[in-house]
Amino acid sequence: MRLAGKTALITGAGSGLGRATAQLFAQEGACVVVADISQRRAEAVAAEINQTNASPAIGLQADVTQGQAVSALVEQAKSAYGPINILVNNAGIAQIKDLLDITPEEWQRMIDVHMKGTFLCTRAVIGDMIAAQWGRVMNTASVAGMTGGPQNAHYAAAKAAIIGFTRSLALEYARSGITVNAVAPGLIETPMVKQGTGPAAEKVVDFFIRRIPMRQMGTPRDIAAAHLYLASDDAAYVTGQVLSPNGGYLV
């Protein structure tokens, strides 16, 4: 039980990577707050965990782009399980689109969900982490944030920004017992990959798999395991780093 006695808040935990991370954290003894923009999905994942694990989970609805919603989320989480010790900023969206077809609204939405959401959630929990002199913030970058990719300008920009944010925050809190790191998934089998890539999903996925040296997609468990390592006491000296399970796609 590597996270016994800890409370973890995971955004976008109603599916995919967030869901797998929530499940693994609960198995490792953390009380888990499953946050998602969909109330139904958040509650479903919490119910799954409560059926199978010793550690409890609660499902809460929140749109991470809304300051008030994030404050309310953290308050509800604290009244359930006490101050947040571990935050996984995982909520994200994907879209494959030529630059000229990206509307200003789509651009803004991409930046808001990833960047503003990460900022708001981190800001809402960091005070308690400072008070406890212990905290873990894990942000979700992407290999796309490091390599870029065609029809991916807004997504890659948002993901690269998350890396800059991660490093600055790591330095700011290096002496407060708080580590701040990012996980940069390669191509992982999730609902987002299927939805975000639209009708061409199969073609897009094939295109990328041919470029992954392992010739396979990762699974949500691969990302959850990276988060678990970073969340644990084992990674106490690791901060400002980007951990990238990507099958050798980017080395």
Add this chain to the structure above:
Amino acid sequence: MAGVAGRVALITGAGSGIGRTTAQVLAKGGADIVVTDINLAGAEETAQAVTECGRKALALQVDVSDLHAVETATTQAHRELGAIDILFSNAGIGTQVAFTDMTEEDWEHMFDVHLNGTYHCFRAVLPEMKTAGWGRLISTSSMGAFTGGIRLTHYCAAKAGIAGLTVAMASELARTGITVNAVAPGVIDTPMVRKSPERWVKKMTKTIPMRKLGQPEDIAHAVAYLASEEAGFMTGQILSPNGGSYMKWC
């Protein structure tokens, strides 16, 4: 989590410091350990510690710069503990010499131990990993490979060489079930670092955002993660526990 339970791990330079602590951490995770070091007494002490964790250990005196010695050791290890599943190539030296004072021997010795030593160990264990269709090769680079360091040209060059070897091997082996990754320690509180003048250590500590040296455990746990079943999609990566001293773009 399956972690490293039931695996056989070979660790070089395991007679002290990071190598010794990693042997203990992997043993606690359920692995048997082949403990090699150029100093047999150190290796035997580590083997004793592994045994106390309830796992099998084999202590061997090995100079990693000697390919024949490495091959002999892996053959014996295979005979006594079974095929090697995990290699942690950790043996290293940390001399400081100004570039203008550096002899050809200083330079060659540094490369013999670090880069050739890593190459020798990879080469010796790879065939059995290929047969098994599963393996974890973990090398030891250094934060210094990316930042440089004064009186450390030979060290930084060798450690950067290890990073190159690691990423190239990762690509080459990506479809074989074998992952290849490196740890790149920051300044860690080990006998190797403690050999430096106290003044240097103090000065160095002030430059670390966390304002403290890392402990051997910090690296051992990073190795344990990379060695685990769960890190199967991680390959060609360099994991650097360094207290925030260096944040690489990737």
